[in-house]
Amino acid sequence: NGKHVDIAITTHGSDWYWAVTAVMVCATFTFMGLAATKPRQHRIFHYITAAITLVASIAYFSMGSNLGWTPIDVEFLRANPKVHGVNREIFYVRYIDWFITTPLLLMDLLLTAAMPWPTVLYIILIDEVMIVTGLVGALVKSSYKWGYFVFGCAALAYIVWVLVWEARKHANSMGPDVGKTFLYCGSLTAFLWILYPIAWGLCEGGNVIAPDSEAVFYGVLDLFAKPVFGALLIWGHRGIDPARLGL
Numbered sequence: 001n002g003k004h005v006d007i008a009i010t011t012h013g014s015d016w017y018w019a020v021t022a023v024m025v026c027a028t029f030t031f032m033g034l035a036a037t038k039p040r041q042h043r044i045f046h047y048i049t050a051a052i053t054l055v056a057s058i059a060y061f062s063m064g065s066n067l068g069w070t071p072i073d074v075e076f077l078r079a080n081p082k083v084h085g086v087n088r089e090i091f092y093v094r095y096i097d098w099f100i101t102t103p104l105l106l107m108d109l110l111l112t113a114a115m116p117w118p119t120v121l122y123i124i125l126i127d128e129v130m131i132v133t134g135l136v137g138a139l140v141k142s143s144y145k146w147g148y149f150v151f152g153c154a155a156l157a158y159i160v161w162v163l164v165w166e167a168r169k170h171a172n173s174m175g176p177d178v179g180k181t182f183l184y185c186g187s188l189t190a191f192l193w194i195l196y197p198i199a200w201g202l203c204e205g206g207n208v209i210a211p212d213s214e215a216v217f218y219g220v221l222d223l224f225a226k227p228v229f230g231a232l233l234i235w236g237h238r239g240i241d242p243a244r245l246g247l
C-alpha cells in the first residue's frame with residue numbers, strides 16, 4: 001500500500017531476507033560438517049568460517065522478522081518524496097553482525113597469509129573503527145554523518161592496502177598453494193568490501209534507494225563475502241597443513 005512506500009518503512013519481513021537466512025544456515029552446517037571430517041588440528045579455518053555464517057544467520061533471521069532496525073530522520077530525502085520520507089528504516093543489526101564477522105573474515109585471510117599476530121590485531125582494531133563509524137554515521141540525523149563515513153573509508157583504504165600488498169607478498173612467500181588461496185580470497189574480499197561503502201552511501205547515507213533495494217544490494221554482497229568466500233577459502237586450504245602457517 002502506497003502509504004508504506006511513501007515513508008519507506010516496510011511493515012513485514014521480506015522473503016529475500018529469509019532466503020539469505022536459509023543460505024547462511026545451510027553454509028554453517030556445511031562448514032561444521034566439513035570440520036568434523038578433519039582432525040582437530042586442521043579445523044581452525046572451518047571454525048572461523050562457520051562462526052561467520054552462524055552470526056550472519058542470526059542477523060538475517062532478525063531482519064527477516066523485521067527486527068533490528070530503528071527509524072532515523074533523514075534530511076536528504078526531499079528530492080524524491082516517493083522513495084524518500086521523513087524516516088528511513090536503519091538496520092543497526094547489520095553492524096552488530098559486521099562487528100563480529102568482519103574481524104573473523106580478516107582472521108581467515110591474515111592467518112592464511114601467516115601474518116604476525118600484532119599485524120592481525122592492529123588490522124582488526126582498524127576494522128572495528130570502520131564498522132563503528134559506519135554505525136554512528138547511519139544513526140546521525142544531519143550531514144555530519146558524512147564525516148563518520150570519511151573516517152570509515154580511510155580505515156577501509158588501510159585494510160585494503162595491507163591485504164593487496166603486505167599480506168599478499170607474505171602469503172606468496174609461504175608457498176604457491178598458500179599464495180594462490182590468498183590471491184583468490186583476498187581479491188574477492190578487496191573487491192567486495194569496496195562496494196559496501198557505495199551501498200552505504202546509497203542507503204543509510206544518501207537515502208537514494210529504498211530499503212527493499214538495500215536488502216538486495218547488501219544481501220548479494222553478504223552472500224559473496226561470507227558463504228562464497230568461505231567455500232573458496234576452505235577449498236583452498238584442503239592441502240595446506242595449518243602447522244605450516246604457525247597455527
Ligand code: RET
Pocket residue numbers: 098101102105130131133134135148149151152153156193194196197200221222223225226
Ligand atoms: C561502512 C560505512 C562507513 C565506511 C565504510 C563501510 C564499510 C563496510 C564494510 C563492510 C563489510 C562487511 C562484510 C560483511 C560480511 O558479510 C561501515 C559501510 C568503508 C567493508 C564483509
